């Protein structure tokens with residue numbers, strides 16, 4: 001084990017100080033190996049965008065005491081699922097008690113920076129404002145990285161460079177992402193007084209609320225919106241697949257503006273000041289697009305490995321746990337002085353045994369089914385849910401039996417019996433693949 005960098009040679013280089021990279025780096029440093037974490041941003045988190053929620057279980061595996069010192073915004077106790085019609089909405093809400101809550105809203109600029117500082121305290125060498133341009137390869141093995149300034153060498157390089165991972169593409173571990181397998185996400189942070197947020201979302205000081213938004217400006221399109229409450233701001237945004245944007249020639253910020261002016265959403269953000277606007281990509285390909293996760297001298301973690309569970313809006317936890325598993329594989333490989341392909345393939349096995357691959361496998365057919373049926377599931381059915389409640393709550397002197405019959409008649413006009421059967425079959429196939437095989 002080196003304790004100093006000799007001629008730029010170290011035990012492990014990790015590229016990218018997001019949740020995946022920091023988790024990998026700190027796991028390795030704790031075992032006494034030397035690890036350099038290289039980040040292109042001015043500080044860890046400066047380039048990172050998300051909704052969003054971080055999940056207690058995963059962070060505790062890396063930083064067990066994080067709740068005492070991490071910059072957390074609010075503990076997310078309420079989850080609202082809102083179907084937006086043109087000017088109406090149906091909202092289903094689930095509220096946990098404070099102890100049951102499993103996630104916190106955070107601002108990534110602050111949270112990633114905190115994680116990186118904690119990692120530094122445990123021996124990780126953080127090199128910021130440095131872009132890794134390419135991987136150095138010798139005899140088909142990754143032996144280091146080329147940055148703008150100098151070359152660094154290592155026994156193992158871990159790629160935690162996020163969704164685009166140009167480095168994984170350089171060595172053929174990743175192909176270009178197809179437009180249907182990636183969502184473009186835009187997000188605004190809107191400043192509002194803490195008390196106003198508490199009143200509008202019916203929460204106390206440290207409690208938070210999440211909205212998942214279906215429909216609205218995204219009716220019939222493969223996209224979803226979100227709202228997260230922070231301490232004294234609200235994060236509001238949406239993600240929509242790149243193929244939708246190009247096919248329909250729409251701009252994501254126009255869709256976001258429409259959501260912001262929807263009668264259900266506008267009062268929540270009224271008089272707020274937009275203090276941040278950002279855009280980012282989210283991997284949406286799921287299980288079928290996960291690349292080979294390792295090679296000689298190299299492993300790939302987090303978004304770079306396409307490890308995102310888009311059904312449950314989980315990305316940071318998969319990033320942290322994949323980083324930890326890659327870190328543990330590196331420790332064993334270094335102790336045996338064997339960092340070749342077979343040795344690092346243990347990382348792939350560890351991911352397959354973990355919840356990460358099991359969850360992504362369960363949802364392997366989700367995106368195909370949704371792509372096939374988006375005009376039905378994300379348009380007709382969403383509208384019909386609102387239409388049902390509109391009918392159910394109307395008081396207009398028309399007998400209820402007549403109202404129900406008219407509703408069913410209109411439904412069947414839009415979706416034939418054959419269509420309904422095919423939709424039911426698609427749902428059964430999906431449930432079967434999630435629950436059985």
Ligand SMILES: Cc1cc2nc3c(=O)[nH]c(=O)nc-3n(C[C@H](O)[C@H](O)[C@H](O)COP(=O)(O)OP(=O)(O)OC[C@H]3O[C@@H](n4cnc5c(N)ncnc54)[C@H](O)[C@@H]3O)c2cc1C
Nearest residue numbers: 016018019020040050051052053132162302303315316319
């Ligand atoms: C709008 C939005 C909302 C989301 N909401 C949630 C949510 O609520 N909950 C959740 O769990 N997940 C959410 N996600 C997903 C989550 O953000 C990602 O899954 C997670 O950040 C992946 O972590 P990572 O470390 O793999 O990659 P990243 O967080 O992307 O980190 C990659 C790091 O690598 C650096 N880097 C890249 N290339 C280089 C290079 N060549 N040299 C040096 N450094 C480099 C980048 O600057 C960055 O710091 C959301 C994503 C988006 C876009």
